[in-house]
Amino acid sequence: MPGVTSIPSRAGFLRARNYGLKAVSRGLVMQAAPNHLADWRVGFTASKKIGNAVTRNRARRRLRAVMRESLQPVARLGLDYVMIARYDTARREWQHLVDDVEKMVGYLHRQIDHRIDHQLDSPHGESQSARSARKGGQA
């Protein structure tokens, strides 16, 4: 989709999961991780646990729509976002879903800042690209 880059493979999803940073709400789960690229990306997951193919498609489409409304204006360059559908994703009221995402994005960004500041003190200065991407993404 133009303007938004999607995570292309399973490896990207696994990296986001292993980074260990996630936020949970009734409507969905979000993960975030630095991707060491000059762009931000997003991926969607709807497992068989939440329902049949129709339900999964509906959940994924609602996630995409709420991403465009609430995540795209504030997304930071250099981050991968993974949005995971839960049982209520296809059924929850739209306004609640929007509120969930806005709250979770704020939480994730604060946690990312905390981790990067903490790593600067440690001898492993691995987060150089994420640090610079954060400055660019805020513009």
Place this chain on the structure above:
RNA sequence: UCAGAUGGCUGGAUGACCGCUGCCACCAACGGAGAAAUCCGGUGGGAGAGGAAAGUCCGGGCUCCACAGGAUCAGGAUGCCGGGUAACGCCCGGCGGGGGUGACCCCAGGGAAAGUGCCGCAGAAAACAAACCGCCCAUACGCCCCACGGGACGUAUGCUGGUAAGGGUGAAAAGGUGCGGUAAGAGCGCACCGCCAGGCUGGUAACAGGCUGGGCAUGGUAAACCCCAUCCGGAGCAAGACCAUGUAGGGACACAUGCCGCGUGCGGCUGGUGCGAUCCUGCACUGAUGUCCGGGUAGGUCGCUUGAGGCGGCUGGCAACAGCCCGCACUAGAUGAAUGGUCAUCACCCUCUGCGUCAUGCAGGCGGGACACAGAACCCGGCUUACAGGCCAUCUGACAGC
């Protein structure tokens, strides 16, 4: 009017804002790449899930295994008859059997006198028949009656006494019912029904009807093995093809490596390999098999959507269906996977309130509602399964009226 049967159709509507994927056109204007064609972005137009898209249960197309023919064996599938179809385990029509008052529905529905196996418990006996309780007969004994001829009852015996009516067991007991017959009985005899054999008539056939003959032999199970007939090679679009990248269109070891010709790596013969096995014929290839090591794994493009296609009409056919030209509209192609998200109104359903009726209802509400089942993934023909609500046609039964 009520209760049903069969077949078919439909599968929410409108509007606003914000978006997605192909296709076509434009690029006059704006941004990027390029010498340019052009490409990306952009602008405009139009298209964009189903009757089951599902389960993956059958049959095909298509692609690869290089391909083809024959014989035998193995394995699998199907199984009344006729037709339809590219084909089918599908569909249509008929036959036979079963169910229902009926419309109508259901049936893997070939072969058990080719063979083998099995038929638990119960029962005397479960398949070359046999004989538990009985019934009948003969002899002996006991006891009773007597009109002195004999008779009733009981017990025992019968070198294999006769019998299969009745009882009882079982899912099933060796044709059924009735009359005659007999010591008692029995297809022992007869009538009807059933069965078997052979003609006859009708039908393409399954089969039906009737005639003649035979006293009756042949229990069930083949969705047990099996026999008969017919059909079937394997894998599947993650098939497969091309391009790019790459230390490479891979390497090492073991086993095997025959003969002839010459130009010394090619040709021929033999051998080997090749669609479940073996064999034969043609054909193709020149290695095959095993073990170990190495490379790639976020590649791209094609395959990829117009087809045994749909709707209407005419002709043939009871129908499935076929033919014809005629007419019509045309027809999703995604690939972390588009075809949507939100809101409003209406329709629909549920619920509540009021009114009314034998009953179905009518009016209303800041009420509630994942608005049925369900999402294309190479494409068709079927089957099966899921499905809120609504509509149409034909037919059956009951009740009422004319």
Place this chain on the structure above:
RNA sequence: GCGGCGUUUGUGUAGUGGUAAGACCUUAGCCUUCCAAGCUAAAGACGCGGGUUCGAUUCCCGCACGCCGCU
């Protein structure tokens, strides 16, 4: 998307056209001062719906659920 396999007490397994067996677990009793072990007894299952058969957990068909594989 495509291909294959399997469902038996609470758990992991046998089994076969007629009675479903045994192990661990659970419950009760005995034994012991008590517990464990041991002994005795009991309870508890053929995924669902049809069909074939006298009779189906078994044979056949259709569903549901679960598992495995794919260059």
